[in-house]
Amino acid sequence: MDEPRWLNEREMAAWRGFVAASNLVARHLERQLKEDAGLSHTQYEILVQLSAAPDGSLRMTDLADRLVTSKSGLTYQITQLEKAGLVFRRSCPSDVRGVFAEITDQGWEALRAAAPGHVAAVREALIDVLTPDQLAALAESLATVSDRLRAADG
Helix, strand or coil, X not given: CCCCCCCCHHHHHHHXXXXXXXXXXXXHHHHHHHHHHCCCHHHHHHHHHHHHCCCCEEEHHHHHHHHCCCHHHHHHHHHHHHHCCCEEEEEECCEEEEEEEXXXXXXXXXXXXXXXXXXXXXXXXXXHHXXXXXXXXXXXXXXXXXXXXXXXXX
């Protein structure tokens, strides 16, 4: 059996920095959205994805892929958003197994109300802390990681 490729000091610093920063940013955004809009970060992202779809709806499987979440986790969040009147589910006319989630007028209102505070929190926690060069390097680096992992999952 081959010896593991242990992380060197620089690699360990990068890994630990990524874990700490991603957890802290996620916690900051979760808190801001809960306090200001009564939404979880996942619920907010669901509304964002639905609002970006041409007719305000997406198949649940496509929505789960875009959010990088499990179908069961998405089903739970959609149920909560349905109870709040922010989305509704409808059957796919061409596939009896297919289900769409669609944003409601109330969902649009909630998203419009939550967006300014959310973008301010994103700026405060991440964007405005970095120089333009750091931001470009971060975007490029994280896209490389995401692309590789999506390809491996595909």
